[in-house]
Amino acid sequence: MAETAVKEKESVFQFGKKERKLLTDPLNDNNPITVQVLGICSALAVTSLVYPSLVMAIAVIFVTAFSSLFTSLLRNYIPKSVRMIVQLVIIASLVTVVELTLKYLNYPVYKQLSVYIGLIITNCIVMGRLEAFSMANKPWRSFLDGVGNGLGYGVILVAVGVVRELFGKGSLFAGSPIELKIIGPTADYLVNTTDSMLFGWYANNNLMVLPASAMFIIGIMIWIQRSYNTKLVDVS
Amino acid sequence: MESTKYVVIFILILTATVAVSLTGLREATKAQSATNEDIFNKRAILTAVQDYLPNGQKVADLSDEQVLELFAEMEQPVVDMEGNIIEGVKAESIDMAKERKKPEAERRLPVYVYEQDGQKFYILSVRGNGLWDEIWGSVALKSDLNTIAGATFDHKGETPGLGAEIKDNPSFAAQFEGKEIYEADGDYVSIKVRKGGARDPKHEVDGISGATVTADGVSEMLYRGLQYYQPYIDKVKQESFLLN
Numbered sequence: 130m131a132e133t134a135v136k137e138k139e140s141v142f143q144f145g146k147k148e149r150k151l152l153t154d155p156l157n158d159n160n161p162i163t164v165q166v167l168g169i170c171s172a173l174a175v176t177s178l179v180y181p182s183l184v185m186a187i188a189v190i191f192v193t194a195f196s197s198l199f200t201s202l203l204r205n206y207i208p209k210s211v212r213m214i215v216q217l218v219i220i221a222s223l224v225t226v227v228e229l230t231l232k233y234l235n236y237p238v239y240k241q242l243s244v245y246i247g248l249i250i251t252n253c254i255v256m257g258r259l260e261a262f263s264m265a266n267k268p269w270r271s272f273l274d275g276v277g278n279g280l281g282y283g284v285i286l287v288a289v290g291v292v293r294e295l296f297g298k299g300s301l302f303a304g305s306p307i308e309l310k311i312i313g314p315t316a317d318y319l320v321n322t323t324d325s326m327l328f329g330w331y332a333n334n335n336l337m338v339l340p341a342s343a344m345f346i347i348g349i350m351i352w353i354q355r356s357y358n359t360k361l362v363d364v365s
Numbered sequence: 366m367e368s369t370k371y372v373v374i375f376i377l378i379l380t381a382t383v384a385v386s387l388t389g390l391r392e393a394t395k396a397q398s399a400t401n402e403d404i405f406n407k408r409a410i411l412t413a414v415q416d417y418l419p420n421g422q423k424v425a426d427l428s429d430e431q432v433l434e435l436f437a438e439m440e441q442p443v444v445d446m447e448g449n450i451i452e453g454v455k456a457e458s459i460d461m462a463k464e465r466k467k468p469e470a471e472r473r474l475p476v477y478v479y480e481q482d483g484q485k486f487y488i489l490s491v492r493g494n495g496l497w498d499e500i501w502g503s504v505a506l507k508s509d510l511n512t513i514a515g516a517t518f519d520h521k522g523e524t525p526g527l528g529a530e531i532k533d534n535p536s537f538a539a540q541f542e543g544k545e546i547y548e549a550d551g552d553y554v555s556i557k558v559r560k561g562g563a564r565d566p567k568h569e570v571d572g573i574s575g576a577t578v579t580a581d582g583v584s585e586m587l588y589r590g591l592q593y594y595q596p597y598i599d600k601v602k603q604e605s606f607l608l609n
Contacts, residue, residue: 177525208367208375215379222383226390233394236401297526335575338526 155281186283197275297337448596493586528579
């Protein structure tokens with residue numbers, strides 16, 4: 130009896146094989162975007178620049194992690210008949226926290242992401258994890274699962290952002306303190322054509338700036354992922 | 366199945382907790398957020414006189430304190446549609462979005478008079494419609510109240526890569542520098558964004574491929590917006606004429 134009690138105490142913040150799997154699974158085998166195809170809306174909308182994608186990724190990781198934690202803590206008390214509403218209240222209040230914090234810390238990025246921060250509420254990844262995992266698991270594991278899924282979403286978001294910004298604008302991290310101009314003519318090319326960067330001949334591909342390109346890029350990513358991870362291929 | 370009473374109490378406690386904590390957070394961040402917004406808007410206005418900032422700085426180089434200081438030094442008259450200065454109001458307290466909803470005759474127009482090295486710049490605010498939603502901007506006129514010293518534009522929801530280029534591509538706004546809003550004989554013409562390339566070097570700038578509606582919106586906004594300032598511009602010109 131005493132032994133089991135000690136064991137349970139240890140397991141609160143345990144970090145074993147299962148816990149590691151909770152973090153790494155969503156990065157590859159069970160990626161919310163490329164495998165479950167959830168959260169596509171914001172992945173198309175905010176990824177035209179890397180910096181906002183990064184901020185969005187951090188915001189979603191925060192929301193998935195803590196909504197999973199709180200839902201899991203309350204899971205035995207939440208009345209089954211109103212559980213979706215309770216989950217939404219938790220998600221919505223965390224999103225409001227993100228919104229207020231961003232407004233406080235970095236107003237220009239808040240302006241840039243504007244409506245998409247609010248739309249985290251409707252991001253299927255968040256609610257999907259609450260329904261599928263947190264309602265039936267302990268707080269620590271739910272928290273890790275939330276972090277893992279947020280990361281899985283964030284990694285794809287930033288990767289798409291890198292491709293789109295590099296080929297669409299020729300820069301990386303535009304709008305942040307470490308803005309880098311990498312390829313193509315500089316912004317004042319129209320005014321001064323002699324001033325150009327590495328690969329100055331490169332003309333920015335405007336398709337990359339438009340949301341449609343994110344769909345092509347995500348499609349290609351799914352293709353690449355499935356070509357080396359044969360587990361994911363639907364055999365039927 | 367839980368009793369209705371339990372459900373109601375649970376929801377009440379949950380929403381009350383959430384409401385109280387969010388209100389707390391909001392109150393705690395309110396003042397700083399308002400300052401952030403204010404500085405963000407002021408930086409946008411200063412972008413119109415980007416080339417004439419002290420020590421050759423760019424807007425991005427200025428610290429928040431410097432931005433506020435520059436605005437504190439500026440003369441900020443608010444004028445009505447007849448060009449009379451309205452006493453007791455500062456330009457920075459005018460919300461262009463609200464003014465635009467009023468009937469034309471009742472609108473108030475903000476003017477920022479920026480002075481650098483003895484040169485005066487009149488920064489005027491304009492607002493109009495793009496393709497999807499509102500667009501707005503600031504136009505800085507040199508002391509002759511004719512030549513444009515700089516312009517800056519922003520938008521609420523134009524298409525990225527197309528209409529949004531009015532803000533994202535600095536070379537679009539840069540084209541406005543040195544353009545004139547009057548003909549040589551004094552007729553008002555404003556600046557036109559011309560699809561297919563500017564033809565009149567003094568009053569036209571190049572359009573953006575794929576963003577014809579936004580570009581036309583910019584032309585329309587400038588034409589009307591600057592026209593509202595005509596009575597004021599005439600008065601300032603008259604005054605400086607009398608002084609000389």
